[in-house]
Amino acid sequence: MAEFLGTAILFLLGGGVNAGVSLHKNYFHQGSWLAICVGWGIAVAMAIYAVGDISGSHINPAVTLGFALTGAFEWAKVPGYMLAQLLGAMAGATLVWLHYLPHWKATENTATKRSVFCTSPAIPAPFANLFSEIFGTFILLFALSFLGLNDFTEGLNPLVIGLLVCMIGLSLGGTTGFAINPARDLGPRFIHFLLPIAGKGTSGWNYSWIPIVGPFLGGALGTLSYQAIFNQNIIPALYPCLLAVVVLTGLAIRAENSSLKTP
Numbered sequence: 001m002a003e004f005l006g007t008a009i010l011f012l013l014g015g016g017v018n019a020g021v022s023l024h025k026n027y028f029h030q031g032s033w034l035a036i037c038v039g040w041g042i043a044v045a046m047a048i049y050a051v052g053d054i055s056g057s058h059i060n061p062a063v064t065l066g067f068a069l070t071g072a073f074e075w076a077k078v079p080g081y082m083l084a085q086l087l088g089a090m091a092g093a094t095l096v097w098l099h100y101l102p103h104w105k106a107t108e109n110t111a112t113k114r115s116v117f118c119t120s121p122a123i124p125a126p127f128a129n130l131f132s133e134i135f136g137t138f139i140l141l142f143a144l145s146f147l148g149l150n151d152f153t154e155g156l157n158p159l160v161i162g163l164l165v166c167m168i169g170l171s172l173g174g175t176t177g178f179a180i181n182p183a184r185d186l187g188p189r190f191i192h193f194l195l196p197i198a199g200k201g202t203s204g205w206n207y208s209w210i211p212i213v214g215p216f217l218g219g220a221l222g223t224l225s226y227q228a229i230f231n232q233n234i235i236p237a238l239y240p241c242l243l244a245v246v247v248l249t250g251l252a253i254r255a256e257n258s259s260l261k262t263p
Helices: 001-024 033-055 061-069 075-099 102-106 109-115 126-147 157-172 180-192 208-231 240-259
Strands: none
Touching: 001 033, 001 075, 001 109, 001 180, 001 240, 033 157, 061 126, 061 180, 061 208, 075 102, 075 180, 109 180, 126 157, 126 180, 126 208, 126 240, 180 208, 208 240
C-alpha cells in the first residue's frame, strides 16, 4: 500500500505539472522545461517523505529490480512492489485527468494531451531513444547507490534525491522526456488508452517498450556497476547488461549513420 500511495503521489504531482504546462486555458500553460524538471524532482521528494519509512519508497520498478539484483532487496517482494507501483501510477494519472477535466477539450493537439500521461521522443530514433533511457536510469541508480553512503542531516535525503531527478531531467531528459521509471510511463499510458479523453488520439504504443526496457536495463546496470567499481563485487548479471548496452549503442550509431546517408 505504501508503494501504491507513493507512486500515486509521484504521478499526481509530476503529471500535474505536465498538465499545467501542456493543457490550454490554465494559468500555467506554456511553462518551461525547467518547471517540469523541478516539479518532478519535488514530486519524487514528497513521495519519499510520504512513505519512505514504510516501504523504502522505491516508487519505481527499475529501483526495485536494481536493489534486488545486488541483494539489497528481497526477490519475494519484487512482484508485489512492481504491481503496486504500476497501479499507483494509474491512480495518480486518473486524478490528474479529473483535476484538469475541462481542459482536455480546450486542447486540440493529441500529442500534447498524451504528453501529460507518458513520454515520447523529441526525435524518433528507437535505439538512440533507448540509450537515453538506459543512460538516464543508470545515472539514477548509480547515484542512489553512493548517496546512501553519505550522512545527511536527518530528513534531507528525500530532497537530495529530488534534486538528483531534477538534474537528470535538465541534463539528460530533453531527448525522451526522461521516464526513467517503467511504472510512471506504462501505468498512465494505460489510463490514457482507457479514459474518455476528448480528442485524445493514439496512446503511442509503438514507442511504449522503450521507457520500459530502457529503465530496467539502465537501473540494473547502475547498481551492478556500483558494486563492481566501489565494492569489487562483480555480480554475474553485470555481463549480459553490459553486452546489451554495447549492442544497443552500436545499433544506435549505425542507425544514425544510415539516416545521414539518406538523401
